[in-house]
Amino acid sequence: MKRKITLKHIARELEVSISTVSKALKNSEEISKDTKEKIQAFAKLYNYKPNNIAVSLKNKRTKNIGVIIPNIVHHFFTTVVRGIEKYANERGYNVIVCLSDESFDKEVINMEMLANGSIDGFIMSLSTETQAKKDYNHIKEVTSQGIPLVMFDRVTDEVDCDKVIINDKDSAYKAVKKLLDSGRRKIALINTENLSVSNARTEGYYKALREGGISIDEKLVLTLPHESIDEKAIQYFFDTVSMDAVLCVNEIFAIYGMRVVQKKGLKIPEDISFIGFTDGLLSKYANPSLSAIAQHGENMGAVAAQMLIDKVENEEDDEVYRTEIIDSTLIERESTVN
Amino acid sequence: MKRKITLKHIARELEVSISTVSKALKNSEEISKDTKEKIQAFAKLYNYKPNNIAVSLKNKRTKNIGVIIPNIVHHFFTTVVRGIEKYANERGYNVIVCLSDESFDKEVINMEMLANGSIDGFIMSLSTETQAKKDYNHIKEVTSQGIPLVMFDRVTDEVDCDKVIINDKDSAYKAVKKLLDSGRRKIALINTENLSVSNARTEGYYKALREGGISIDEKLVLTLPHESIDEKAIQYFFDTVSMDAVLCVNEIFAIYGMRVVQKKGLKIPEDISFIGFTDGLLSKYANPSLSAIAQHGENMGAVAAQMLIDKVENEEDDEVYRTEIIDSTLIERESTVN
DNA sequence: TTGTACGCGTTATCAA
DNA sequence: TTGATAACGCGTACAA
Numbered sequence: 001m002k003r004k005i006t007l008k009h010i011a012r013e014l015e016v017s018i019s020t021v022s023k024a025l026k027n028s029e030e031i032s033k034d035t036k037e038k039i040q041a042f043a044k045l046y047n048y049k050p051n052n053i054a055v056s057l058k059n060k061r062t063k064n065i066g067v068i069i070p071n072i073v074h075h076f077f078t079t080v081v082r083g084i085e086k087y088a089n090e091r092g093y094n095v096i097v098c099l100s101d102e103s104f105d106k107e108v109i110n111m112e113m114l115a116n117g118s119i120d121g122f123i124m125s126l127s128t129e130t131q132a133k134k135d136y137n138h139i140k141e142v143t144s145q146g147i148p149l150v151m152f153d154r155v156t157d158e159v160d161c162d163k164v165i166i167n168d169k170d171s172a173y174k175a176v177k178k179l180l181d182s183g184r185r186k187i188a189l190i191n192t193e194n195l196s197v198s199n200a201r202t203e204g205y206y207k208a209l210r211e212g213g214i215s216i217d218e219k220l221v222l223t224l225p226h227e228s229i230d231e232k233a234i235q236y237f238f239d240t241v242s243m244d245a246v247l248c249v250n251e252i253f254a255i256y257g258m259r260v261v262q263k264k265g266l267k268i269p270e271d272i273s274f275i276g277f278t279d280g281l282l283s284k285y286a287n288p289s290l291s292a293i294a295q296h297g298e299n300m301g302a303v304a305a306q307m308l309i310d311k312v313e314n315e316e317d318d319e320v321y322r323t324e325i326i327d328s329t330l331i332e333r334e335s336t337v338n
Numbered sequence: 339m340k341r342k343i344t345l346k347h348i349a350r351e352l353e354v355s356i357s358t359v360s361k362a363l364k365n366s367e368e369i370s371k372d373t374k375e376k377i378q379a380f381a382k383l384y385n386y387k388p389n390n391i392a393v394s395l396k397n398k399r400t401k402n403i404g405v406i407i408p409n410i411v412h413h414f415f416t417t418v419v420r421g422i423e424k425y426a427n428e429r430g431y432n433v434i435v436c437l438s439d440e441s442f443d444k445e446v447i448n449m450e451m452l453a454n455g456s457i458d459g460f461i462m463s464l465s466t467e468t469q470a471k472k473d474y475n476h477i478k479e480v481t482s483q484g485i486p487l488v489m490f491d492r493v494t495d496e497v498d499c500d501k502v503i504i505n506d507k508d509s510a511y512k513a514v515k516k517l518l519d520s521g522r523r524k525i526a527l528i529n530t531e532n533l534s535v536s537n538a539r540t541e542g543y544y545k546a547l548r549e550g551g552i553s554i555d556e557k558l559v560l561t562l563p564h565e566s567i568d569e570k571a572i573q574y575f576f577d578t579v580s581m582d583a584v585l586c587v588n589e590i591f592a593i594y595g596m597r598v599v600q601k602k603g604l605k606i607p608e609d610i611s612f613i614g615f616t617d618g619l620l621s622k623y624a625n626p627s628l629s630a631i632a633q634h635g636e637n638m639g640a641v642a643a644q645m646l647i648d649k650v651e652n653e654e655d656d657e658v659y660r661t662e663i664i665d666s667t668l669i670e671r672e673s674t675v676n
Numbered sequence: 677t678t679g680t681a682c683g684c685g686t687t688a689t690c691a692a
Numbered sequence: 693t694t695g696a697t698a699a700c701g702c703g704t705a706c707a708a
Contacts, residue, residue, distance in 0.1 A: 004455075004483055006685060017695045022687060032693055047479070051455040053400065054685035056391045057700050064434075064456075072420060073619065078410045085437050089444075094451060096402075097435045099423050106427075113432060117342075117389040117701090118402075141385070145342055255623040262625065281411065285593040287600060287625040344701060355679045360703060370677060392701035395684050455685090680707070685700105692695075 005046045014042060056117075064094045065308060066119035068110055070102045070127045070154070074250060075280030076297045077125065080152060083301025084123055091309050093120075102226075104129040108138045115141075120312045121148035123304045126156065128226065132194040134158070148311040150304045153295075154196055162311065163323040164304045168197045171293050171328040172204030175247055175275045178330060180212040182337050184245035184273060188220040190234075190257065191249045198249045201277065205247060229256050238264065245273040245336075251282045254290055258335065274335040288334030300326050343384045352380060394455075402432045403646060404457035406448055408440045408465045408492070412588060413618030414635045415463065418490060421639025422461060429647050431458075440564070442467040446476045453479075458650045459486035461642045464494065466564065470532040472496070486649040488642045491633075492534055500649065501661040502642045506535045509631050509666040510542030513585055513613045516668060518550040520675050522583035522611060526558040528572075528595065529587045536587045539615065543585060567594050576602065583611040583674075589620045592628055596673065612673040626672030638664050 007025075011018045016035065024031045024039035025048070031039075056062040065088055069077045085095050096119060100107035107127045114122070122142065130136070131154060139159050143149050152164040179187050189205045191198045202221070209216060222237045224230050229252065238260050248254035254276030258268055266272050268288050276283060279294035303324050332338065345363075349356045354373065362369045362377035363386070369377075394400040403426055407415045423433050434457060438445035445465045452460070460480065468474070469492060477497050481487050490502040517525050527543045529536045540559070547554060560575045562568050567590065576598050586592035592614030596606060604610050606626050614621060617632035641662050670676065 002482060007687095008685075018685090019687080019696075020694055022685095023694090026687090030693065035693085049450065049454045051685055052451075053391060053395045053455040054700090055687085057395050057684090057702095058686050058688090060700070062391065072410075072416045078416055081435075082410060082437065085435075089436075089448075094434055094436070094456065096432055097419075097423075098427075098432070099420065110427075112387070113390075116387045117391040118432065144340060252619070252623070259623065259625060281590070281620060282623060285590070285597065285620060286623070287597060345703095346701075356701090357680080357703075358678055361678090364703090368677065373677085388703095389701055392684090393703085395686095395700090396702055396704095398684070678708085680705105682703100682705090684702090687699090688697100689699105690695100690697085692693100 002046075004051070005048050006051065007048075010039065010042055010046070010048065014039060062118060062120050063092055064096055064119045065305070065312075066111075066114040066122045066124075067095055067097045068100055068107060068114075068122065068124040069097070070100050070125055072099065074252070074278065075282065076153070076250075076278045076295055079280075079297030080125075080301040080304070083298035083303075084305045085301075086298070087302040087305040088309065091305075093305075093309060100127040100130075102127045102129055104133055104135065111138050111142060115145070115147060119147075121150070121308045123150045123152065123301075123308055125152050126154040126196070128192075128194060131156070131196060148308055150308045150311075152300055152304045156196065160321055162304075162307045162321050164300050164307065164326060165197075165323065166295050166300070166326045166328045168200035169204035169207070171277070171330075172201040172247065173208045174204075175293055175330055176205050176208035177212070178332075179245040179247070179273055179275065179336070180208065180214070182273070185214060186217075186220065186243040187214070187245040187247065188222065188237075188241065188243040189247050189249075190222045190224065190237075190253045192224050192226070195249075201247075201249050224253070229253075231256075235260055243272065246275070248274070248276045251276040251278045251280050251290065251292060254292075254335075255282050255286050258286065258288070258290070268335050269337045273337065275330070279329075279331050283331075283333070286335075291333045291336040292331050294329045294331050296326055296328070340384075342389070343386050344389065345386075348377065348380055348384070348386065352377060400456060400458050401430055402434050402457045403643070403650075404449075404452040404460045404462075405433055405435045406438055406445060406452075406460065406462040407435070408438050408463060410437065412590070412616065413620065414491070414588075414616045414633055417618075417635030418463075418639035418642070421636035421641075422643045423639075424636070425640040425643040426647065429643075431643075431647060438465040438468075440465045440467055442471055442473065449476050449480055453483065453485060457485075459488070459646045461488045461490065461639075461646055463490050464492040464534070466530075466532060469494070469534060486646055488646045488649075490638055490642045494534065498659055500642075500645045500659050502638050502645065502664060503535075503661065504633050504638070504664045504666045506538035507542035507545070509615070509668075510539040510585060511546045512542075513631055513668055514543050514546035515550070516670075517583045517585070517611060517613065517674070518546065518552070520611070523552060524555075524558065524581040525552075525583040525585065526560065526575075526579065526581040527585050527587075528560045528562065528575075528591045530562050530564065533587075539585075539587050562591070567591075569594075573598055581610065584613070586612070586614045589614040589616045589618050589628065589630060592630075592673075593620050593624050596624065596626070596628070606673050607675045611675065613668070617667075617669050621669075621671070624673075629671045629674040630669050632667045632669050634664055634666070
């Protein structure tokens with residue numbers, strides 16, 4: 001088993017000093033052609049690669065970025081991670097992904113773990129528990145240490161940092177408007193408690209209804225406590241409330257809703273239309289395929305990564321924070337009528 | 339902006355030596371109660387946390403594990419990552435996830451990047467390109483440096499290391515047997531080229547047919563080049579071949595196949611049954627819901643993480659490699675008859 | 677009980 | 693053209 005080779009080994013072997021080796025490998029002009037060639041050949045032979053950890057310690061730069069997402073059941077988050085990965089790797093950064101599992105405690109632990117030197121900056125989306133608790137001290141702690149942070153999707157006004165979001169209110173507004181335009185009048189909403197994005201989407205829903213001259217009916221709104229399927233609640237909702245369209249704040253709710261109404265013998269989209277947030281595999285392959293609001297997660301991830309890396313590599317901290325808004329797109333499929 | 343505090347700062351502030359501070363914070367018996375309390379209070383006040391990078395350099399232990407997966411569109415891989423995460427975090431390890439994007443080059447780059455000190459060990463699943471190329475030098479390089487490695491799912495005999503797999507051949511065998519038992523005779527298979535798991539599943543498929551006394555018909559096997567949907571090929575397959583059941587090596591193929599036959603007016607499962615590998619959200623929420631072979635990815639990830647961390651923390655390297663086989667489960671849903 | 681010195685692997689500055 | 697030295701932050705054997 002050949003152990004990892006270091007500058008010291010090369011120096012000893014070639015009977016030169018460590019600094020000579022270091023310079024030779026960086027092709028420094030200071031070193032004679034002869035020694036450079038000799039050292040470079042030797043290094044190549046033994047496949048020398050500088051130790052990242054040592055370089056990090058020296059430079060106070062890890063070239064790692066920490067990503068904290070609440071879960072991976074929502075396809076949206078995985079696409080964002082993918083976008084971050086792609087962009088970050090291109091700029092020579094590694095991505096350390098941690099899951100908060102929608103838990104406040106795990107979010108705190110993960111952040112503290114990474115904040116102690118492991119990463120140059122954070123990209124994160126809040127856990128539901130954190131948004132419910134409204135306790136952002138762990139995040140403020142990190143930013144106050146000067147660690148750059150970009151929040152995406154589930155963000156909060158209480159933390160000063162760069163942000164990337166879609167215009168949730170407007171996206172929901174447009175979706176509902178579309179439903180109204182296609183003649184629907186009893187438009188339901190399935191959303192969740194405590195989530196910033198869900199709240200914004202709910203606002204858009206109400207706005208479109210008001211503008212459409214539809215009187216608000218609270219019965220048409222089903223608010224589920226967690227982002228998990230409460231089968232009974234959904235069943236009860238569709239059993240007791242009459243509606244001709246549904247907007248759901250995520251695709252899982254929508255897919256599940258479609259199953260329920262199909263079992264009841266309703267036809268989609270003739271009897272009832274569905275639109276879901278997030279354009280994931282579920283939407284695409286559902287039967288009927290689900291009209292969806294694409295959040296362009298990969299793009300969102302790339303933008304977040306760019307904002308973060310720019311900040312990381314930009315020496316002077318401006319203390320100027322931007323909020324980037326990614327356009328969403330309504331993708332019409334079989335679950336709505338044109 | 340309060341900068342990150344170090345032992346040195348504390349030492350200077352309290353006019354003691356760095357090592358005194360270090361010892362005091364580890365509650366060493368060597369230090370007097372008075373100084374310990376003073377130092378600990380100060381450290382707590384300024385929220386001192388040791389710098390991971392420095393500790394890593396010193397200990398030659400990063401407490402990071404590198405995970406390289408081919409993609410995240412297959413739900414299976416995300417569940418494995420989740421299992422790794424959960425287990426690793428419990429044991430105080432961070433997980434660095436990299437995507438190879440099914441590309442050989444990206445796999446190589448990611449491994450080299452991480453191998454230079456960033457991680458204590460690898461958990462990986464091969465990219466399709468790597469399995470097609472059969473070039474495993476980058477992996478052998480890593481293991482020969484003494485970096486522990488656990489491969490899962492897409493593995494190869496050419497690399498000596500710990501492995502975690504499901505019994506793909508047997509799982510496919512059982513699935514096909516089930517179909518035979520329910521009276522199906524023209525059982526098709528949709529698989530992919532070059533993937534170890536796909537090949538093993540194909541073997542199981544043939545074995546079950548042979549044992550069932552069914553003559554092999556090559557026309558019933560559709561082999562797709564990549565793990566992506568070739569819509570035309572699939573459409574053509576179902577248009578030209580007559581069958582009463584289909585086994586697919588992943589759930590996306592199955593879901594897509596179901597759509598195609600449904601559009602042709604066939605009834606599932608009356609006219610044709612479907613079984614897919616991977617029990618993901620798509621299977622669960624499809625309409626009809628898809629009978630699936632659950633690979634228990636989360637469990638697989640946890641097992642892989644355990645094997646890896648045990649190896650990492652076990653000083654003497656045994657050079658004894660184990661292959662752990664995770665049981666799969668056939669989950670019967672609406673796409674098959676009982 | 678406290679402090680000094682060294683090493684982890686690298687790089688940068690300065691001296692030879 | 694090359695080498696010695698210090699520094700990044702921490703931990704520890706050893707000296708005081």
